[in-house]
Amino acid sequence: MAQTKKLDFRVAFAMNWEINTQNTHITSSHNQTWAGIRIEAQVSENETIQFDKFVGVTSSLNHQPDQLIKKAEEKALMARTAGFEKMLAAHTDRWSNIWLHSDIKIEGDIAAQQAIRFNIFQLNQTYTGDDERLNVGPKGFTGEKYGGTTYWDTEAYCIPFFLATAPPHVTRNLLIYRYKHLEKAIENAQKLGFTKGAALYPMVTINGEECHNEWEITFEEIHRNGAIAFAIFNYIRHTGDEKYLEEYGLEVLIAISRFWAQRATWSTEKQKYVILGVTGPNEYENNINNNWYTNKMAQWCLRYTSESLEKIKTSNPTRFSAILDKTNFDFEAEVAQWQEISAQMHFPFHAELNVFMQQDGFMDKEQKMAADLPAQERPINQNWSWDRILRSCFIKQADTLQGIYVFEEEYDTATIRRNFEFYEPRTVHESSLSPCVHAILAARIGNLNKAYEMYLRTSRLDLDDYNNEVHEGLHITSMAGTWMSIVEGFxxxxxxxxxxxxxxxxxxxxxxxxxxxxxxxxxxxxxxxxxxxxxxxxxxxxxxxxxxxxxxxxxxxxxxxxxxxxxxxx
Incomplete structure (x- = not known):
C-alpha cells in the first residue's frame, strides 16, 4: 500500500503468480519501500521455466481504503484465472484498434516515422478517456516532474489529437473534467478578488485547486482560461455535439467570460480596454501589459459566449432559463458589457513593421536574433540570470504566433508570413510546446524546410534528448503537437x-x-x-x-x- 501525505490518497498493489515447476524454494521479504518474493528453482540443461506474474492495482478513487488490498488481490487472481494468453489477446485487440485510427505512416524517412509512432504510442498509453475524473499530465507516467498535475497543455495540444483519432467520449470526458472543477475555478478567482461567479481555472492542478507556487504564473498566465473555452468550441465543431453546450459548456463559458470582463480595464489614454500585468505563453516575459494573445483570447471568449447564449436561448429556452437561474446571470446587462469590451479591446500593433506586437513594450527591448546567441549560452534558461532573460527579446515558445495559429482563418497568408518571419527568428524554442506551432505555420506559408526542421525537433525531442532532460520524464503533451505538425501542418x-x-x-x-x-x-x-x-x-x-x-x-x-x-x- 502507498499513500500520499496531504490528502491520504491510497494505491494498493497485489501480485499473483505461477511457475511451471514444483522444484522451487520460495521466500518473501519487504521493507518501507518495497515488497517482494524470491523464487529459487533447480533447472536442468535444456529445461524451460515459465514464470507468469499477475498484478492487481486499486486506488481510493474507486474503493474504500479498508477494501483496497482485498480488491487488489481479487484483481490479481482474476488476471491469473484468465491467464496470460487471454490477457495478451485482449491487450493486442485494444492496441490494434488504437493504431488503426491514430497511426501515421511515413515512407522514405525512417527517423520521422520512428518519431511519430513513438509519440502516438506514449499519448495513447497515457490517456484512454474512460474516466472523466482523470486528465493528462505533461510527463504522463514516465517521470515525477510536475507531479502528474494538469496544465492548459491538455486543451491546447492534446484535445486536437484525441478529437481526430479517438471516439468522441474521450474528448468529452476531458471537458467534463473541467466542468466538474468549475466551482473550484470560481473559488480560485474569489481568492484573487473576483466576484459574481467569475472563474479562473488553475495553471496547475489535480483536484481543481491551484497547485502552482510562482506568482507570475499563478496570477498572470491567465490565457489558460481561453484555452479551456476554445476547447469547448473545438469539440463541438468537430463532433457536432451541440448538446454539450447545453449540458455543461455554457456554464463554463459564462464563468470564464465573467472573469475576462472583470480583468479588463478601460484605458482613458488609449480609449480602449486593456489587460494589465499578465504573462503570455512566452514565460520569458512577466508582468507585461496587453499580451496580444491573451487579449485576443479574451475578446474571442466574450464573443463566443454571447453567441452561445443566443443559440441556447433559441434552441432550448427551458435549459436557457435554468442556466440563467443557476448562474444568477443578467442576460441583457452582462452581454452588453461583454460586447462593449470585445469591440473595444486594445491590440498592440507596429504600423511600420505591419505586425502584431507581443505586448505594449516589446520594441523597447534590444532586438536580437536567436541565431546570434553563442552556442555555449544555449539554452539561455540554464545559462542566463532571470533578470537578463526577462529584459531580452528572446521568446521561449510561440506567443503571438500561438494566437495566429488558433485564429488562423482571420488572417491572409501575407499577414501570417510577416508575423512568422518577425517572431520565429527571435524564438529560442526552449519549451517543448514551441516547435509544433511553428511547424504548422511554416507549412501554412509554404516554408517547407522550416516546417520539416521544426517537425523533427518536436518529434525527436525525447528520442534524441535535445534538452538533456529525459531523465525527468517524457514530454507527453508536446507529443500531441508532433501529431498536429503532420496532420495540421503538412x-x-x-x-x-x-x-x-x-x-x-x-x-x-x-x-x-x-x-x-x-x-x-x-x-x-x-x-x-x-x-x-x-x-x-x-x-x-x-x-x-x-x-x-x-x-x-x-x-x-x-x-x-x-x-x-x-x-x-x-
Missing part, C-alpha cells in the same frame, strides 16, 4: 464554417505519408504522395470535405484522388 487539416478542409503538402524528404481522422462521425484516411492526394472513406455515410477549396464527396468504402498542389496557400 496535411493542412482545418475546420472552418462547420466543414472539414485539407490542403496537403509534402516535404521533399518523404516519398509519401498517410493519416486517419474522424470528423462528425466520418472516418477518413488521407494518403499524400509527391504526385497526388487520395481520400479513402471508412465512414458509414457519404463524407463531404474540401480539398484545396474544392468540395469533394466520398461514398462509404470508396476512394477519390486529386493532384497534389505543392505550393498551395489558402
Amino acid at each position: 496535411g493542412g487539416k482545418r475546420v472552418t464554417n462547420g466543414a472539414l478542409r485539407i490542403n496537403p503538402i509534402i516535404p521533399n524528404q518523404w516519398e509519401a505519408y498517410a493519416f486517419r481522422i474522424t470528423f462528425k462521425g466520418s472516418d477518413l484516411e488521407i494518403k499524400v504522395s509527391q504526385k497526388e492526394v487520395q481520400i479513402i472513406s471508412h465512414a458509414k455515410k457519404t463524407a463531404t470535405l474540401f480539398v484545396y477549396d474544392e468540395k469533394i464527396s466520398v461514398e462509404p468504402g470508396a476512394a477519390t484522388s486529386v493532384q497534389l498542389k505543392s505550393e498551395y496557400n489558402a
Whole structure:
C-alpha cells in the first residue's frame, strides 16, 4: 500500500503468480519501500521455466481504503484465472484498434516515422478517456516532474489529437473534467478578488485547486482560461455535439467570460480596454501589459459566449432559463458589457513593421536574433540570470504566433508570413510546446524546410534528448503537437464554417505519408504522395470535405484522388 501525505490518497498493489515447476524454494521479504518474493528453482540443461506474474492495482478513487488490498488481490487472481494468453489477446485487440485510427505512416524517412509512432504510442498509453475524473499530465507516467498535475497543455495540444483519432467520449470526458472543477475555478478567482461567479481555472492542478507556487504564473498566465473555452468550441465543431453546450459548456463559458470582463480595464489614454500585468505563453516575459494573445483570447471568449447564449436561448429556452437561474446571470446587462469590451479591446500593433506586437513594450527591448546567441549560452534558461532573460527579446515558445495559429482563418497568408518571419527568428524554442506551432505555420506559408526542421525537433525531442532532460520524464503533451505538425501542418487539416478542409503538402524528404481522422462521425484516411492526394472513406455515410477549396464527396468504402498542389496557400 502507498499513500500520499496531504490528502491520504491510497494505491494498493497485489501480485499473483505461477511457475511451471514444483522444484522451487520460495521466500518473501519487504521493507518501507518495497515488497517482494524470491523464487529459487533447480533447472536442468535444456529445461524451460515459465514464470507468469499477475498484478492487481486499486486506488481510493474507486474503493474504500479498508477494501483496497482485498480488491487488489481479487484483481490479481482474476488476471491469473484468465491467464496470460487471454490477457495478451485482449491487450493486442485494444492496441490494434488504437493504431488503426491514430497511426501515421511515413515512407522514405525512417527517423520521422520512428518519431511519430513513438509519440502516438506514449499519448495513447497515457490517456484512454474512460474516466472523466482523470486528465493528462505533461510527463504522463514516465517521470515525477510536475507531479502528474494538469496544465492548459491538455486543451491546447492534446484535445486536437484525441478529437481526430479517438471516439468522441474521450474528448468529452476531458471537458467534463473541467466542468466538474468549475466551482473550484470560481473559488480560485474569489481568492484573487473576483466576484459574481467569475472563474479562473488553475495553471496547475489535480483536484481543481491551484497547485502552482510562482506568482507570475499563478496570477498572470491567465490565457489558460481561453484555452479551456476554445476547447469547448473545438469539440463541438468537430463532433457536432451541440448538446454539450447545453449540458455543461455554457456554464463554463459564462464563468470564464465573467472573469475576462472583470480583468479588463478601460484605458482613458488609449480609449480602449486593456489587460494589465499578465504573462503570455512566452514565460520569458512577466508582468507585461496587453499580451496580444491573451487579449485576443479574451475578446474571442466574450464573443463566443454571447453567441452561445443566443443559440441556447433559441434552441432550448427551458435549459436557457435554468442556466440563467443557476448562474444568477443578467442576460441583457452582462452581454452588453461583454460586447462593449470585445469591440473595444486594445491590440498592440507596429504600423511600420505591419505586425502584431507581443505586448505594449516589446520594441523597447534590444532586438536580437536567436541565431546570434553563442552556442555555449544555449539554452539561455540554464545559462542566463532571470533578470537578463526577462529584459531580452528572446521568446521561449510561440506567443503571438500561438494566437495566429488558433485564429488562423482571420488572417491572409501575407499577414501570417510577416508575423512568422518577425517572431520565429527571435524564438529560442526552449519549451517543448514551441516547435509544433511553428511547424504548422511554416507549412501554412509554404516554408517547407522550416516546417520539416521544426517537425523533427518536436518529434525527436525525447528520442534524441535535445534538452538533456529525459531523465525527468517524457514530454507527453508536446507529443500531441508532433501529431498536429503532420496532420495540421503538412496535411493542412482545418475546420472552418462547420466543414472539414485539407490542403496537403509534402516535404521533399518523404516519398509519401498517410493519416486517419474522424470528423462528425466520418472516418477518413488521407494518403499524400509527391504526385497526388487520395481520400479513402471508412465512414458509414457519404463524407463531404474540401480539398484545396474544392468540395469533394466520398461514398462509404470508396476512394477519390486529386493532384497534389505543392505550393498551395489558402
